[in-house]
Amino acid sequence: GAGVSQSPSNKVTEKGKDVELRCDPISGHTALYWYRQSLGQGLEFLIYFQGNSAPDKSGLPSDRFSAERTGGSVSTLTIQRTQQEDSAVYLCASSLRDGQGPNEQFFGPGTRLTVL
């Protein structure tokens, strides 16, 4: 596609439920990033992928969070047993791999998650 897409754009869920957030990066971008932004806060790094592997998962806040990427393209961020503090905008970004060209990140529109 022309840009990074994310779905859903908004998700309201009840505490304790599981949610899946999807990111479709720009075609050909091998690096994919997940960030979280709580109200009034900066971008919190969660995880990034090079191809299908995740060299750095250090930003995942707890073991309730997991992410996968298949086929070097679409990625899914899963939050199990959601808590109210998980409420935030979840942003996905993609870029070319370092050394392959201009490596600025292109962001998707984000998914606003609200946990009641």
Add this chain to the structure above:
Amino acid sequence: EDKVVQSPLSLVVHEGDTVTLNCSYEVTNFRSLLWYKQEKKAPTFLFMLTSSGIEKKSGRLSSILDKKELSSILNITATQTGDSAIYLCAVRTSYDKVIFGPGTSLSVIP
């Protein structure tokens, strides 16, 4: 631990003023420094800096990197109300990890 710091965290100026936003970093294997503008949900890319001392310019915005001081500044001249946004600084490492600073919230009042 890799870290990116920005100052000030918030700033209020009048239209026509010139502002300077600061970013400093401590990271291993620095590759590039990125500036973004965030108005609504998704940040939009402004500049990428890799070489020290070379100014990048786009209209009223300019930025420069000082690798010796591990810092960068973003200048905005003749500010307009449309410049009101959060300005994010990020550093990319050679391992492709990107670390963002907390952002500077700029408000330009008429």
